[in-house]
Amino acid sequence: MKTGTKKVGTTLGFLALAVAAVTVALWFRQIDQVDIPEDKTAYVSFFLLAAALGVGAFVAGTRWFGGVAAALAIIIGSFFPFTVAISRQEVAADAIRVGDAIPAFSALDENGELFESKTLAGKPALIKFFRGHW
């Protein structure tokens, strides 16, 4: 009987890791396509499910390799919801608003050539601030 329960726990451990792995894979695919949805409830649910299954594996009793899988699932399953929780951000009170004139600025472009904002004068332009490629 004892071996039987361990089998359930070990299976749960691997199931937990599988759920975590698939969710992470989808997450990075969407990140790569710059397509992560605003509402991340589904992602958070699946990550927490993976963590819960991992805990379940330990509760049911698991063999060591099931335990490793379950532990990984718990780590992944709690880390990603944590990053979601801290990803909110805000700008300073004096940040630019609609109706403001943009400040003059200059910076090097991707080829190391100087760009000056005055070259934008006379026609509309789109300026995008983003977090970079890391």
Next chain:
Amino acid sequence: MQIVTVCADTPEEIREGRGKHGLKARMLSDRDLAVTDAFGLRNQGIHSGPPGGAEALPVPTSLLIDGDGKVLWMDQSENYQRRSGPEVVLAALQKHLD
């Protein structure tokens, strides 16, 4: 119309990353956040810059400006895992420039 992007990567990092977008844009390097700060767009929330990179990052923001440099429209993400999608920007272009 001209498209300019600003991020805290170095010019080399931008060159390596630009294949991801296929963007026809002037991509500016703002490692010291001077441009980001001039616009007041440095993130004040909890977060860190990339390891070994800039000390902070801009809040992802799209700004549409007219020929006089006035902001006609802007879209800002409250969450750094999200940027304005092409459909949002295109809709704004149509609304403000037609």
